[in-house]
Amino acid sequence: MLEVLNHPMITHKLTLMRDKNCTTKDFRENLDEIAELMAYEVCRDLPVKPVDIETPMGPCTGYTLSKEVVIVPILRAGIGLLDGIRRLVPTAKVGFIGLYRDEETLEPHEYFAKFPKELADSIVMIVDPMLATGGSAVAAIDMIKKRGAKQIKLVCLVGVPEGVKAVQTAHPDVDIYLAAMDDHLNEIGYIVPGLGDAGDRIFGTK
Ligand code: PRP
Ligand code: URA
Numbered sequence: 392m393l394e395v396l397n398h399p400m401i402t403h404k405l406t407l408m409r410d411k412n413c414t415t416k417d418f419r420e421n422l423d424e425i426a427e428l429m430a431y432e433v434c435r436d437l438p439v440k441p442v443d444i445e446t447p448m449g450p451c452t453g454y455t456l457s458k459e460v461v462i463v464p465i466l467r468a469g470i471g472l473l474d475g476i477r478r479l480v481p482t483a484k485v486g487f488i489g490l491y492r493d494e495e496t497l498e499p500h501e502y503f504a505k506f507p508k509e510l511a512d513s514i515v516m517i518v519d520p521m522l523a524t525g526g527s528a529v530a531a532i533d534m535i536k537k538r539g540a541k542q543i544k545l546v547c548l549v550g551v552p553e554g555v556k557a558v559q560t561a562h563p564d565v566d567i568y569l570a571a572m573d574d575h576l577n578e579i580g581y582i583v584p585g586l587g588d589a590g591d592r593i594f595g596t597k
Contacts, residue, residue: 392566393559393566393567393569394432394566394567394568394569395569395570395571395572396428396429396568398428398432400428401425401428401429401570401571402570404421404424404425404428405421405425405548405549405571405586407421408422408425408586408592409584409585409586411587413592415592415593415594415595418592419471419593422471422472422475422520422548423471423472423474423475424475425475425548425570426471426472426473426474426475426476426518427475427476427478427479428475429472429475429476429546429548429570430475430476430478430479430480430546431479432568433476433516433544433546434460434479434480437456437458437460437514438456438457438458438514439455439456440454440455440456440457442455456482458512458513458542459482459483459484459507459509459513459514460480460482460483460484460513460514460516461483461484461485461486461506461507461509461510461513461514461515461516461540462476462477462480462483462485462486462516462518463485463486463487463488463506463515463516463535464485464487464488464518464519465488465489465518465519465527465528465531466487466488466489466490466503467590467593467594468519468520468521468589468590468593469488469517469518469519469520470593471520471589471593472518472519472520472546472548473518476518476546483516485507486504486505486506486507486515486535487503487504487505487506488501488503488504488517488531488534488535489501489502489503489504490502490527490530490531492523492527492580494579497523497524497526497580498526499526499527501534506535506538510538510539510540511539511540511541513540513542514542514544515535515540515542515544516543516546517531517532517535517543517544517545517546518545518546518547519531519545519546519547520547520548520549520586520589520593521547521548521549521550521582521589522545522547522549522550522551522554522555522558522567522569523551523553523554523576523580523581523582524553524554524557524576524580525553525554525555525556525557525558525561526557528547528554528557528558529558529561529562532545532558532561532562532565533561536562543562543565543566544566544568545558545566545567545568546568547567547568547569547570548569548570548571548586548589549569549570549571549573549585549586550567550569550571550572550573550582551572551574551576552575553575554576555569555572573585
């Protein structure tokens with residue numbers, strides 16, 4: 392399943408971020424706001440269970456989440472989506488995957504992994520602003536599945552058809568959510584028009 396969340400507020404904020412003159416502060420703030428808006432849609436199919444409660448007016452059957460949610464940002468840039476999603480799902484647990492993309496080969500390299508215990512029965516949201524070749528996302532999903540996760544959602548800001556295809560081929564069971572589907576990858580593996588290097592723009596490292 393691929394869902395591109397075409398919402399005017401998401402598109403508006405993403406356009407502000409794409410502008411090369413957007414400051415580090417504005418880039419980070421808009422990403423944080425988009426993350427919360429995306430989370431609203433990504434959570435639309437979360438399973439619920441009935442619970443019997445008493446309102447001040449009498450008995451009532453309500454519904455609460457029936458599964459744990461685990462958010463897994465891919466370091467570094469995925470950190471930029473974490474707080475926005477956690478505002479919507481404050482009970483979510485958080486795991487981390489450290490991956491960097493070799494600038495020459497574009498292959499992902501793992502340097503960190505730390506997860507909560509209960510992945511097998513949780514809804515796991517892997518989050519990263521950029522889905523370029525898809526190498527990092529495929530590697531992250533491999534890592535999560537090895538630890539038992541079965542219900543996985545991949546949440547990215549900007550993707551390209553090449554990256555979507557790579558994930559769908561390797562992991563057809565994973566739902567993919569994008570704020571925008573861009574045109575193509577350039578010869579050095581950057582998304583066009585994209586927004587440049589997401590990690591550098593979030594953390595001001597260039
Ligand atoms: C970026 C981005 C993704 C990856 C996408 O991270 O945040 O993780 O590249 O590219 P891919 O789909 O071709 O794998 P990067 O490796 O630059 O690390 P950073 O977040 O530390 O900047
Ligand atoms: N990683 C980024 O940060 N930006 C791209 O355009 C591609 C990969």
